[in-house]
Amino acid sequence: MMVRIRFYQELNFFLKKEQQQHGLEVESAPGQTVKDLIESFSVPHVEVDLVLVNGESVDFSYQLREGDSVAVYPVFESLDISTVNHLRPEPLREPRFIADVHLGTLARRLRTLGFYTEYQNHADDSYLAERSAREGLILLSRDRQLLMRRIVSRGVYIKNTKPNEQVRELAARLDLYEKIRPFKRCVVCNGLLRRLEIGSREWEERQHQIPPGVRKWCRSFRICDSCGKIFWRGSHLNRLQALLHQLEQDARRKAE
């Protein structure tokens, strides 16, 4: 049987060139779900927010019928679709991430910006998918197959390959600008940082970890609650300045 399908906006990114920006007549087997049809185009279901069949919103388990016309919309911010079913659970107020093994640098940048981001360089795909599903973590990956796993409901396909561009892409996509908190989280272990008071007992015990030159000029230190690493503005923020500046500009452009 034949059905018609059209992918809108950013979802065209996932299609072959000749499939982009127009409706497609495709063969579908009786009983095929709309999720299977969408993923037969290698579009991860986590990228889809809304599916209309003949103008009505449906969920992923909808079984296709002869002559159905399917419209597939990405996760978007601007268009008002509040009256219809979103396929994603409600967005989390504090987004928390888990990055796949190829996105270590992105994971470290996100931590530096204050976002909870799990990352292990040996985590396999099953672990990532299960952990994401169980903990409600947003799975970050450039692997469509991983994002297509059935149990994954929160995920973002990262389009860019350069870490700073990846951060900007994600910030725009999930509107992270207001949530950025540098100096909050440990880049090494994802633990939370707290103030290390100069002159405190802990300071006396720990200050040998800080180069004497830095001790002379810096008056503000933080320590990781989990791994004990000490951070100061120079160590933490210098390399981040350019990215923060870029994100500020992106946020301003978006607000206009």
Ligand SMILES: [Zn+2]
């Ligand atoms: Zn730490």
